[in-house]
Amino acid sequence: MSAGRTARERVRAELTREITEIARRRLATEGAAGLSLRAVAREMGMVSSAIYRYFPSRDDLLTALIIDGYNAVGEAVERADARAAEDGSAGAGVFGRRWLAVCGAVRGWALAHPHEYALLYGSPVPGYEAPRDTVPAAIRDTLVFARIVAEAHAADALNPLGPPPGPSEALAADLARVREAVRLDVPDDVAARALTAWAALYGTVSFELFGQFNGVIEARDAYFDHSMRLLGRFIGLES
Structure with missing residues (x-):
């Protein structure tokens, strides 16, 4: 039996x-x-x-596809971070190297799976509301980003460009929720920079994937690398 x-x-x-x-x-x-x-x-x-x-239902199938997609992005990011952490010398530069590696992993997966990326990060599907079941898979990549920033902060390896503006009370409450969700043990200004860079990463990938760079940016690889280095420096990561 x-x-x-x-x-x-x-x-x-x-x-x-x-x-x-x-x-x-x-x-x-x-x-x-x-x-x-x-x-x-x-x-x-x-x-x-x-x-x-x-x-x-169709929504159950969409949920399965979304969870699979988020897990695939998360796995790609986790692998890239592990390789970057092991490849090369230690010191403050390792955190910038890891940041660039995981950013490249997101872009690489998106370019290889554009329709799945659009399902995850494109326009919402009319009538569909993702259940809480999707959350653990959805934050796999975010947890890696948060870990890099938290470890760099703990190692006193963050050297951001310029003095950070202080968050408002409303933003401070949101940042507290962000820190709790991804276990990010850093001050508000570091959390705000990390969140801004994380959003800019996906915005840059989406602009490339959905055609906003067409006829404007032709050197896509060079632009992406330069942008991610700028974002890394914005956070305070040396690359």
């Missing part, structure tokens, strides 16, 4: 993987808003009622 259950679990896992792979491909042609369980079932040669045993 145990062997039978194991076989059924393997079949279910394989069919679930096939459903999500087909759905991922259809994102490129139909977009997230046009994703249909019935269309995925037709492509698989499965009756439409059967697919609901795996994903009860």
